[in-house]
Every structure is written in structure tokens, then in C-alpha cells.
Amino acid sequence: MHRYSQITIAIHWLTAVLVIVAWFTAVSGPDARTDPSYVHFTVGFAVLLLVVPRLLARWAGAARRVEDPQRRWLDLAARSGHAVLYLLLVALPLTGWYAASRLGVPVSFLGISLPSLAASVQGAPGEIADLHETGGTLILWLAGLHALIAIWHQFALKDRTLERMNPLAPSDLTQDA
Ligand code: HEM
Numbered sequence: 402m403h404r405y406s407q408i409t410i411a412i413h414w415l416t417a418v419l420v421i422v423a424w425f426t427a428v429s430g431p432d433a434r435t436d437p438s439y440v441h442f443t444v445g446f447a448v449l450l451l452v453v454p455r456l457l458a459r460w461a462g463a464a465r466r467v468e469d470p471q472r473r474w475l476d477l478a479a480r481s482g483h484a485v486l487y488l489l490l491v492a493l494p495l496t497g498w499y500a501a502s503r504l505g506v507p508v509s510f511l512g513i514s515l516p517s518l519a520a521s522v523q524g525a526p527g528e529i530a531d532l533h534e535t536g537g538t539l540i541l542w543l544a545g546l547h548a549l550i551a552i553w554h555q556f557a558l559k560d561r562t563l564e565r566m567n568p569l570a571p572s573d574l575t576q577d578a
């Protein structure tokens with residue numbers, strides 16, 4: 402059984418906290434134009450900043466390993482679920498940036514002004530902004546399901562899945578990337 406590296410574990414839990422903060426600080430309706438949340442923008446961009454190195458590391462070979470060749474379908478399900486989560490972690494900040502541009506709201510990250518991705522409009526910011534709102538809630542449901550599945554692995558299948566993401570787990574697990 403392999404565990405993730407400490408850096409991957411740190412990125413995972415930090416991302417989870419940032420996504421939850423992004424959800425709680427999200428503003429919609431007329432307030433999204435007149436009283437936007439810069440905390441929402443900042444944590445959203447931080448998610449993007451963290452997911453890029455993680456994905457590059459995965460592509461460079463630091464992916465999770467198949468632990469049990471007898472349960473290949475479970476492995477395929479896990480990989481697909483993680484792929485959707487990664488897709489949302491990239492798409493949400495980008496579509497949010499686009500939505501803010503359409504609303505005419507200036508966007509910055511830690512004091513650095515970022516360019517607009519689209520011309521601003523007077524009315525509704527459009528379908529991509531709608532997708533951002535739906536996706537922003539979808540990721541929370543998916544993450545909740547993902548957490549329940551991890552707990553099921555740990556306590557019903559007893560395959561120590563949760564320990565793979567626990568920075569304080571006993572070190573008898575070999576380290577993965
Ligand atoms: C917004 C919240 C969350 C997001 C976006 C998220 C995302 C992810 C992603 C993308 C992976 C795949 C990592 C990789 O292989 O590169 C992963 C793995 C994992 N996550 Fe989460 N996660 C979240 C919350 C949670 C929570 C609350 C738990 C536990 C209760 C959890 C437990 C795990 C475990 C145990 C793994 C390793 C699974 C394995 O090796 O098969 N995650 N998570």
C-alpha cells in the first residue's frame with residue numbers, strides 16, 4: 402500500500418478548504434456586479450494555482466497506483482471521479498474569471514490586476530457564468546460523495562485508503578507521488 406507524498410497531501414487538503422471557502426463566499430444576482438467578493442476571487446485563483454503543479458506532476462508520472470488488480474472496476478471508477486474533480490478545479494476558476502469579466506468587475510489576485518477575458522455586458526453575464534454557478538455547487542456534492550467513498554474504503558473494505566491522504570498516518574505505507 403502506498404501513501405501520497407506530503408506535498409500532494411498538503412495540496413489536497415488546502416484545495417478542499419479553499420473550495421469550501423469559495424462556495425461560502427460566492428455572490429450572485431445583482432450583488433455579483435455591485436458588491437463582488439474578492440475573497441471568492443482570491444481563493445478561487447489559489448485553487449487554480451495549486452491544481453496546475455499537481456496535474457503536471459501527475460502527467461510526469463506521479464499518479465496514484467492500482468493497489469488491487471482484482472478490483473479494476475473500482476480503480477476505474479476512482480480514476481473517473483478524480484478526473485471530474487480535476488476538471489472542475491481547472492474550469493471553475495476560469496469560468497469564474499470569465500463571469501467577472503462579463504459583469505465588468507475588475508479581477509485581481511494578491512494585488513496583481515488580471516486582464517478581462519471578455520467584454521462586459523449590461524444584462525445577464527451569459528451561459529458560461531451559469532455553468533460556473535452550477536459547477537460551483539456540483540463540486541461540493543461530488544467532493545461530499547468522494548469523501549463518503551473514501552470513508553467506505555477505509556472502514557468497509559479496510560484498504561487504508563484514507564490513510565493515503567493522512568499526513569500523520571503510520572509510516573508503514575510506502576510513499577507514492
Ligand atoms: C472539495 C473537497 C475535495 C476535493 C476537490 C478533493 C479532490 C481529490 C482529488 C482530485 C483526488 C485525487 C488525487 C490524485 O490522485 O491526484 C483526491 C484523492 C483523495 N481524497 Fe479528496 N478531495 C476533497 C475532499 C476530500 C475529503 C473531505 C476526504 C476525506 C474524508 C478526501 C479523501 C481523499 C482520499 C483518501 C484520496 C486518495 C484516494 C485514492 O488514493 O484512491 N477528499 N481528492
Ligand code: HEM
Pocket residue numbers: 419420423424427428429430433441442443444445446448490493494495496497498499500501504508526530531533534535536537538540
Ligand atoms: C474553486 C473555485 C470556485 C468555486 C467553487 C466557485 C463557486 C461559485 C458559486 C457556487 C457561485 C454561485 C453563487 C450563487 O449562486 O449564490 C459563484 C459565482 C460567481 N463566481 Fe465563483 N467559484 C470559484 C472561483 C471563482 C473565481 C476564480 C472567480 C473570478 C475570478 C469567480 C467569480 C464568480 C462570479 C463573478 C460569480 C457570479 C456569477 C453570476 O452572477 O453570474 N469564481 N462561484
